[in-house]
Amino acid sequence: MNRLSQQTSPYLLQHAHNPVDWYPWGEQALTKAKTENKPILVSIGYSACHWCHVMERESFEKEAIAAVMNQFFVCIKVDREERPDVDAVYMDAVQAMGVRGGWPLNVFLLPDSKPFYGVTYLPAQNWVQLLNSIHKAFTDHYQELASSAEGFVQNMIVSETQKYGLTDSTAEYSTANLDLMFEQLQRNFDTQKGGMDRAPKFPMPSIYKFLLRYYDISQNPEALAHLELSLNRIALGGIYDHVGGGWARYSVDDEWFIPHFEKMLYDNAQLLSIYAEAFSLTQNPIYSDRIRKTVQWLQSEMRSKDGGFYSALDADSEGIEGKFYIWTEQELRQTLGDDFEWFSKLYKISKRGNWEHGYNHLHLTHSVEQTAKAAGILLEDLPVRYEEALSKLAQKRAERIRPGLDDKILASWNGLMLKGLCDCYRALGDDAIRELAIATGRFIADKMTEKDQLWHSYKNGLASITAFLEDYAAVMEGYLGLYQITFEEQWIQNAQHLADYSIHHFYDQSEGFFHFTDAYGEPLIARKKEIFDNVIPASNSIMAHNLYVLGKMLDREDYSKISDKMLAKISKLLLADVQWVTNWAALYCLRALPTAEIVIVGEDADAMRKDFDRFFIPNKIVMGTTGSSELPLLENRSDMNAKTAIYVCYDKTCQLPVTRVEDALAQLSGVR
Structure with missing residues (x-):
C-alpha cells in the first residue's frame, strides 16, 4: 500500500494499492520535488470517473509503468471533488495550453508547482512515451520549460474582469434584454430532441431555471415548449434510471439514450429543483413521479446514518461500465x-x-x-x-454487484440537495420531504459547521478541508430555502452568518467578485474566481442570488449592493453569449420586474404558506410567523382579528392585508 491508504477520499483509496508511489496533495510532496529537483505529476480525477478507472487499470496498476513514474517524477493524486481549488487552477492551465479539459487530468509541473504540460486520458503505450519525453525535456531543455510554465502562470493570474473585459457599470434591467438573451440561447436549441444542439447531452439545470423564469415574465410559448421538450426527454430517456430512480450524469449520444452511468448528487439535487418548479407550472404527472422516485432513491441509497448525502455512485461495476x-x-x-x-x-x-x-x-x-x-x-x-x-x-x-459508492459528504452538494428538497416540498406539499430537508439542514449545521465557518468534506464522523466559496454559496441557498418552508428563524440567521463570513474572507472589493478560496486557506499559484455557469452554476452567481434574496429579507442594503455590482459586471456576457451565464440570467429575471415580498402572519401561517406554495411564482420571497418577529419585513405585522393575514409587498410598500390565498394571488397578478 502507498501513502494514499491513510486518506479518507474514496478516489484516493482506490489508488492505495497502485505500485505508483502516490502522494496526496500537500507539503510533503511539494517539498520532496524541490529538494530532489524533480518534476511533479499531478493526476486529478474522481471516484465515479470511468476513464479514470481505465487509466488506472492500463497504466497505474502496471509495475513497469509505475517504475518510470516513480523514477522520474513526484506523483500526486488529487480528488477533484475534495480539492476543487487544485483542479480549477490546473484545469485552467491545461486549457490555456490548448488541451480540451476533462478527467483524468494529468498535469506536469516544475518543482515550484508551475505547470508546463497536461493531458487527459492516454493509453498505456502513449503514456509511457510521454513520461520519457517529459523526463528528457526536463533534463535537456529546462529553461524552455520554465519559460513556458511562467507564461501559463501569468495567464492564470490575470483577473477575470481583465480577461473578459468586465467593467463596473450601472445595471439597467429590462424585459427587452431578456428577449434578446432568449433569442440568442434559442439558436443552440435541439428543437427535435430537447436540450442543446450537441452531443454528448448534459442536463443543464441553470438553463432550465432561466427558461422557467423567462417564461413566467414573457409568456413566450417557445420558451415553455423547449423547456417541456427537454424535461420530458430527460425524464423519459435512458439518462433516468427507470428501475431505481435518479439521473445519470449525461447522455453520450444526442438522443438521451445511453448515459454515462455514474450518478452524481449534484445533478440529482438540481434536477429535483427544476422538476419541482416545472411541476408547479405544468402539473405534469411525469414530473411529480420522477421527483418522488428520485427522493426515494436518495433516501435509500445515498443518505448516511448521520443525515448527510453521499457524493456519487460509480459508472462501473465488475469492471464494466453500466453493468448494474x-x-x-x-x-x-x-x-x-x-x-x-x-x-x-x-x-x-x-x-x-x-x-x-x-x-x-x-x-x-x-x-x-x-x-x-x-x-x-x-x-x-x-x-x-x-x-x-x-x-x-x-x-x-x-x-447484482453494486457500483462503487463515493461516501464522502460535501457541504456544497448537500447545500444543493437541501435546496432541491425545499423546492420539492413546495411543489408537492409532502411533509415527509420537508422533514428530510430539515434533517439535512441540521446535519450541515451540526456536523459541517464550526462557529460561522463551514468545512468542505465529511467522512467517518470527521469534517475536514477548509470550505470553498461553492460550499458557502450552496449552503446559504439551502438555508434560505429551508427558512421559507418552515419560518424557523435559525435558518435565516445561519444564512446571514455565512454571508458575513464570505464577504470578509472571500470578497474582492476591487473587482466585485468572490474568490473561490478562503483568504486563510492554502495558497496556490493562482487564486481563482468562478464566474461561468456550467453543470453546476458558478459559485459567484449563486452567491449573487443569495445576497439579493437576503438583502430583501433582512433589509441589508450592503448585501443588495454587492449583488447588484456583480450582476452589472456580468451584463456584457449576458448579452454576448448567455449560454455560459444562465444562472446569472435567472437572477436578471428577478431584477427585470419587482420581487414580491409575501409576508404571512398568524396562527395558520404554515398552512397558508403551504397553500400559497402550490403556485409557480418564482419572483418572490416568503416570510412568516405565528406570533411576532423582529425580522424587518415581519416587524409590527399582525394578524387580522385573529385570522391569519397575508401581506403582498413590493420594495417595502404593502397592499392591504388579506386573509385568503386567492385574494393575495389576485393582488400579485394585479401588479404584474
Missing part, C-alpha cells in the same frame, strides 16, 4: 414472466439488444401511455402492471 443497469433479453424474460411480452414492446427489447453486446437499456421518448398505445399494447391495468414490472426488476437488480 443493463439487461439481456433472457434476463428480462426470466424476471418478468407473463409481463415480458408487453414490456418488451414498450421498451423495444430485443435479443440482439437495443444497445451493444446483446444488452438492452430502458429508454422512452414519450409517456408510458402514449408509447403503449402506439405499440398496440392493450391493458386496462397498465399503470399498475407497469409499476409491478419495475418492482420485479428492482428486486432482481438488487442481487
Whole structure:
C-alpha cells in the first residue's frame, strides 16, 4: 500500500494499492520535488470517473509503468471533488495550453508547482512515451520549460474582469434584454430532441431555471415548449434510471439514450429543483413521479446514518461500465414472466439488444401511455402492471454487484440537495420531504459547521478541508430555502452568518467578485474566481442570488449592493453569449420586474404558506410567523382579528392585508 491508504477520499483509496508511489496533495510532496529537483505529476480525477478507472487499470496498476513514474517524477493524486481549488487552477492551465479539459487530468509541473504540460486520458503505450519525453525535456531543455510554465502562470493570474473585459457599470434591467438573451440561447436549441444542439447531452439545470423564469415574465410559448421538450426527454430517456430512480450524469449520444452511468448528487439535487418548479407550472404527472422516485432513491441509497448525502455512485461495476443497469433479453424474460411480452414492446427489447453486446437499456421518448398505445399494447391495468414490472426488476437488480459508492459528504452538494428538497416540498406539499430537508439542514449545521465557518468534506464522523466559496454559496441557498418552508428563524440567521463570513474572507472589493478560496486557506499559484455557469452554476452567481434574496429579507442594503455590482459586471456576457451565464440570467429575471415580498402572519401561517406554495411564482420571497418577529419585513405585522393575514409587498410598500390565498394571488397578478 502507498501513502494514499491513510486518506479518507474514496478516489484516493482506490489508488492505495497502485505500485505508483502516490502522494496526496500537500507539503510533503511539494517539498520532496524541490529538494530532489524533480518534476511533479499531478493526476486529478474522481471516484465515479470511468476513464479514470481505465487509466488506472492500463497504466497505474502496471509495475513497469509505475517504475518510470516513480523514477522520474513526484506523483500526486488529487480528488477533484475534495480539492476543487487544485483542479480549477490546473484545469485552467491545461486549457490555456490548448488541451480540451476533462478527467483524468494529468498535469506536469516544475518543482515550484508551475505547470508546463497536461493531458487527459492516454493509453498505456502513449503514456509511457510521454513520461520519457517529459523526463528528457526536463533534463535537456529546462529553461524552455520554465519559460513556458511562467507564461501559463501569468495567464492564470490575470483577473477575470481583465480577461473578459468586465467593467463596473450601472445595471439597467429590462424585459427587452431578456428577449434578446432568449433569442440568442434559442439558436443552440435541439428543437427535435430537447436540450442543446450537441452531443454528448448534459442536463443543464441553470438553463432550465432561466427558461422557467423567462417564461413566467414573457409568456413566450417557445420558451415553455423547449423547456417541456427537454424535461420530458430527460425524464423519459435512458439518462433516468427507470428501475431505481435518479439521473445519470449525461447522455453520450444526442438522443438521451445511453448515459454515462455514474450518478452524481449534484445533478440529482438540481434536477429535483427544476422538476419541482416545472411541476408547479405544468402539473405534469411525469414530473411529480420522477421527483418522488428520485427522493426515494436518495433516501435509500445515498443518505448516511448521520443525515448527510453521499457524493456519487460509480459508472462501473465488475469492471464494466453500466453493468448494474443493463439487461439481456433472457434476463428480462426470466424476471418478468407473463409481463415480458408487453414490456418488451414498450421498451423495444430485443435479443440482439437495443444497445451493444446483446444488452438492452430502458429508454422512452414519450409517456408510458402514449408509447403503449402506439405499440398496440392493450391493458386496462397498465399503470399498475407497469409499476409491478419495475418492482420485479428492482428486486432482481438488487442481487447484482453494486457500483462503487463515493461516501464522502460535501457541504456544497448537500447545500444543493437541501435546496432541491425545499423546492420539492413546495411543489408537492409532502411533509415527509420537508422533514428530510430539515434533517439535512441540521446535519450541515451540526456536523459541517464550526462557529460561522463551514468545512468542505465529511467522512467517518470527521469534517475536514477548509470550505470553498461553492460550499458557502450552496449552503446559504439551502438555508434560505429551508427558512421559507418552515419560518424557523435559525435558518435565516445561519444564512446571514455565512454571508458575513464570505464577504470578509472571500470578497474582492476591487473587482466585485468572490474568490473561490478562503483568504486563510492554502495558497496556490493562482487564486481563482468562478464566474461561468456550467453543470453546476458558478459559485459567484449563486452567491449573487443569495445576497439579493437576503438583502430583501433582512433589509441589508450592503448585501443588495454587492449583488447588484456583480450582476452589472456580468451584463456584457449576458448579452454576448448567455449560454455560459444562465444562472446569472435567472437572477436578471428577478431584477427585470419587482420581487414580491409575501409576508404571512398568524396562527395558520404554515398552512397558508403551504397553500400559497402550490403556485409557480418564482419572483418572490416568503416570510412568516405565528406570533411576532423582529425580522424587518415581519416587524409590527399582525394578524387580522385573529385570522391569519397575508401581506403582498413590493420594495417595502404593502397592499392591504388579506386573509385568503386567492385574494393575495389576485393582488400579485394585479401588479404584474
